[in-house]
Amino acid sequence: MELLDGKKISNDIKDEIAAEVAAMKQRGERAPHLAAVLVGNDGASLTYVGAKVRSCERVGFDSTLVKYDTDVTEAELLAKIDELNNDNAIDGFIVQLPLPKHIDEQKVIMAIDPSKDVDGFHPTNFGKMALDMETFLPATPFGVMELLERYNIETSGKHCVVIGRSHIVGRPMSILMGRKGNPGDATVTLTHSRTQNLEAICKQADIVISALGVPNFVKAEMVKEGAVVVDVGIHRIADDSEKGYYITGDVDFEAVSKKASYITPVPGGVGAMTIAMLLKNTLIAGQNRK
Ligand code: GUN
Numbered sequence: 001m002e003l004l005d006g007k008k009i010s011n012d013i014k015d016e017i018a019a020e021v022a023a024m025k026q027r028g029e030r031a032p033h034l035a036a037v038l039v040g041n042d043g044a045s046l047t048y049v050g051a052k053v054r055s056c057e058r059v060g061f062d063s064t065l066v067k068y069d070t071d072v073t074e075a076e077l078l079a080k081i082d083e084l085n086n087d088n089a090i091d092g093f094i095v096q097l098p099l100p101k102h103i104d105e106q107k108v109i110m111a112i113d114p115s116k117d118v119d120g121f122h123p124t125n126f127g128k129m130a131l132d133m134e135t136f137l138p139a140t141p142f143g144v145m146e147l148l149e150r151y152n153i154e155t156s157g158k159h160c161v162v163i164g165r166s167h168i169v170g171r172p173m174s175i176l177m178g179r180k181g182n183p184g185d186a187t188v189t190l191t192h193s194r195t196q197n198l199e200a201i202c203k204q205a206d207i208v209i210s211a212l213g214v215p216n217f218v219k220a221e222m223v224k225e226g227a228v229v230v231d232v233g234i235h236r237i238a239d240d241s242e243k244g245y246y247i248t249g250d251v252d253f254e255a256v257s258k259k260a261s262y263i264t265p266v267p268g269g270v271g272a273m274t275i276a277m278l279l280k281n282t283l284i285a286g287q288n289r290k
Pocket of ligand 1: 140168
């Protein structure tokens with residue numbers, strides 16, 4: 001078994017981006033500028049957005065964090081998006097999800113200028129992705145593709161089982177793995193909470209990508225000997241430690257790692273890649289605006 005070391009690869013990517021930014025600055029160009037909009041006090045969202053902003057510093061990007069209380073109105077949020085769309089100093093921005101229930105997430109995503117949508121969530125960008133056109137790919141599936149590519153994992157003709165059909169991960173993941181190219185060219189089965197015989201389907205997979213959001217869902221009995229296992233889940237489980245929790249994924253790592261040929265750890269796997277790919281999209285957004 002070999003670990004798919006997202007922490008290491010994401011650091012390599014950040015180094016590559018930092019070198020690119022240094023060269024841009026040397027040419028007298030300004031650094032790419034990412035803005036992140038965060039609503040409320042969800043612990044996981046605070047952690048993710050904090051990490052995104054810190055990563056901007058690490059590669060030499062400018063960053064802006066826009067914070068709102070949970071009771072911000074949809075109109076206020078849409079007005080801020082309009083402002084960011086029209087701000088020439090901002091190359092790309094994200095609105096961290098989930099949003100509070102009184103705000104229509106789709107309306108918010110639709111309001112983002114697709115040329116600044118570095119999350120790749122706008123229907124224009126999602127459609128372009130599905131049609132093999134150049135666009136911003138959603139950062140988490142993009143990160144999985146990059147990991148597979150950098151570890152030279154053969155995907156052509158392989159059976160890839162994706163678990164979970166979320167708009168952010170499972171659905172785009174299934175599209176990317178089925179697209180022409182490397183990585184890609186896989187035979188894809190998209191499974192979800194209504195799938196019958198999920199265990200048996202999963203057991204047929206050469207590549208399992210789990211993004212269901214259920215801790216320890218993927219057990220050793222569900223995985224073929226030698227399969228590649230990618231765990232997109234990130235769960236905080238309360239414990240007696242000083243932090244008060246530990247982090248685990250969708251996969252029973254202890255048992256599954258004994259059967260897998262390659263496996264992502266949690267933490268240090270796909271999560272680290274998400275931020276690196278967001279930075280990559282922001283770099284591209286900055287270059288596109290020149
Ligand atoms: N919530 C969970 N993952 C993501 C992500 O990649 N982008 C945004 N904006 N929100 C998220």
